[in-house]
Amino acid sequence: MLLRCYQLIMKKIKINKSIYNTNDQIAKKLKEYFTQTSTYVVNLLASPGAGKTSLLESTIEKLGNKVKITVIEGDPYTSIDSERIKAKDILSVQINTKSGCHLEGNMIQKALDELDCNDVDLLFIENVGNLLCPAPWDLGEDIKVVIASLPEGDDKPLKYPEIFLASDVLIVNKIDLEGFIDSSSDTLIKNAKSIKPYLDIFPLSCRSGKGIDNWTNWLESKINVTSD
Amino acid sequence: MLLRCYQLIMKKIKINKSIYNTNDQIAKKLKEYFTQTSTYVVNLLASPGAGKTSLLESTIEKLGNKVKITVIEGDPYTSIDSERIKAKDILSVQINTKSGCHLEGNMIQKALDELDCNDVDLLFIENVGNLLCPAPWDLGEDIKVVIASLPEGDDKPLKYPEIFLASDVLIVNKIDLEGFIDSSSDTLIKNAKSIKPYLDIFPLSCRSGKGIDNWTNWLESKINVTSD
Numbered sequence: 001m002l003l004r005c006y007q008l009i010m011k012k013i014k015i016n017k018s019i020y021n022t023n024d025q026i027a028k029k030l031k032e033y034f035t036q037t038s039t040y041v042v043n044l045l046a047s048p049g050a051g052k053t054s055l056l057e058s059t060i061e062k063l064g065n066k067v068k069i070t071v072i073e074g075d076p077y078t079s080i081d082s083e084r085i086k087a088k089d090i091l092s093v094q095i096n097t098k099s100g101c102h103l104e105g106n107m108i109q110k111a112l113d114e115l116d117c118n119d120v121d122l123l124f125i126e127n128v129g130n131l132l133c134p135a136p137w138d139l140g141e142d143i144k145v146v147i148a149s150l151p152e153g154d155d156k157p158l159k160y161p162e163i164f165l166a167s168d169v170l171i172v173n174k175i176d177l178e179g180f181i182d183s184s185s186d187t188l189i190k191n192a193k194s195i196k197p198y199l200d201i202f203p204l205s206c207r208s209g210k211g212i213d214n215w216t217n218w219l220e221s222k223i224n225v226t227s228d
Numbered sequence: 229m230l231l232r233c234y235q236l237i238m239k240k241i242k243i244n245k246s247i248y249n250t251n252d253q254i255a256k257k258l259k260e261y262f263t264q265t266s267t268y269v270v271n272l273l274a275s276p277g278a279g280k281t282s283l284l285e286s287t288i289e290k291l292g293n294k295v296k297i298t299v300i301e302g303d304p305y306t307s308i309d310s311e312r313i314k315a316k317d318i319l320s321v322q323i324n325t326k327s328g329c330h331l332e333g334n335m336i337q338k339a340l341d342e343l344d345c346n347d348v349d350l351l352f353i354e355n356v357g358n359l360l361c362p363a364p365w366d367l368g369e370d371i372k373v374v375i376a377s378l379p380e381g382d383d384k385p386l387k388y389p390e391i392f393l394a395s396d397v398l399i400v401n402k403i404d405l406e407g408f409i410d411s412s413s414d415t416l417i418k419n420a421k422s423i424k425p426y427l428d429i430f431p432l433s434c435r436s437g438k439g440i441d442n443w444t445n446w447l448e449s450k451i452n453v454t455s456d
Contacts, residue, residue: 099360132358153276155308161305
């Protein structure tokens with residue numbers, strides 16, 4: 001029984017390595033395409049319901065008139081998020097992963113059949129809601145942004161360090177609820193910095209609008225630097 | 229390239245089937261052990277930070293004097309949750325899955341080396357915070373309970389139906405925040421029922437205590453029925 005388990009695990013590791021290698025090759029091609037088309041790409045990561053789509057809506061409201069934005073949406077089922085983005089007059093392609101717990105490079109390649117990145121300055125890839133599985137998957141992005149929602153608790157960077165380690169930016173969302181819940185944005189930020197000291201961090205509330213400008217100003221400066 | 233991808237996917241499916249079969253055999257043995265020792269087992273599922281450990285704390289406060297409770301905690305890293313349970317004078321065994329996104333039967337088997345279920349009426353298995361991956365894994369439990377936290381949004385049953393379909397009970401947590409957020413518990417419940425009409429549903433707030441009695445009374449009646 002033990003030997004059988006060992007064989008299965010070793011097979012799984014070998015296949016996972018092959019799958020990661022295949023993904024890295026695809027991600028390299030994606031990166032080349034995004035560079036050629038001067039498209040700045042953000043891979044957006046978070047638990048379910050942390051506010052990924054709300055952040056996109058707020059970002060579109062602030063930057064949509066200045067920057068050509070497009071969104072690839074990843075969800076197990078439904079096109080609810082994609083419809084929300086389209087309601088802002090922004091092109092959005094929905095990927096449904098079904099049981100799949102993260103996006104992979106080949107899914108982005110397929111979604112690009114419906115997009116021409118020559119017309120895009122800023123491409124958001126909203127990953128599947130999951131604080132674990134999307135971490136190691138390169139999608140050819142410029143940056144990974146993780147959203148931690150304050151009502152989820154301030155200990156998430158300690159429990160789920162891999163996604164914080166993989167990320168370049170931390171958005172602390174739903175700070176308007178501070179005082180109505182037991183977690184603190186200061187503690188969350190301290191915990192995140194203990195995992196990755198040089199994260200760029202933006203506490204904000206998509207609902208109240210507080211802090212959104214800090215995020216969109218920073219993002220706009222990144223796009224301008226990249227397209228110079 | 230396509231052929232290579234196809235081969236990898238077919239290998240992965242074959243191995244996943246073998247792993248599921250192996251898990252089902254282990255789960256069957258776990259179920260036999262839990263039945264022999266008259267232990268009622270709850271597999272607790274939710275996104276990160278939906279309130280799994282808070283629900284356990286509230287349940288222990290209500291039932292801890294009447295029912296012998298023990299907890300197996302699953303988290304990628306840290307023993308924060310296990311320490312919270314131990315602070316309530318309840319035995320708790322921490323499993324750290326690292327990159328692993330769900331608990332499997334063999335992990336429960338190993339945790340049981342540190343427990344004697346002859347001394348346990350009610351065993352909670354707090355799964356890894358993840359609204360996708362734990363759904364298909366049988367741990368020998370009597371029931372699966374999913375927590376949906378209201379600040380996560382009321383559309384989660386539609387986007388992540390598999391975990392709601394796999395569950396027997398839905399806890400709608402953090403209802404004290406209704407009015408401060410855009411999601412509604414009525415809509416969440418309506419969406420959950422559209423996926424699985426016969427879910428037992430308990431709206432509650434671990435923070436305010438509202439609704440906890442409905443849940444603990446129901447749970448106590450289940451344990452009594454089982455141990456009769």
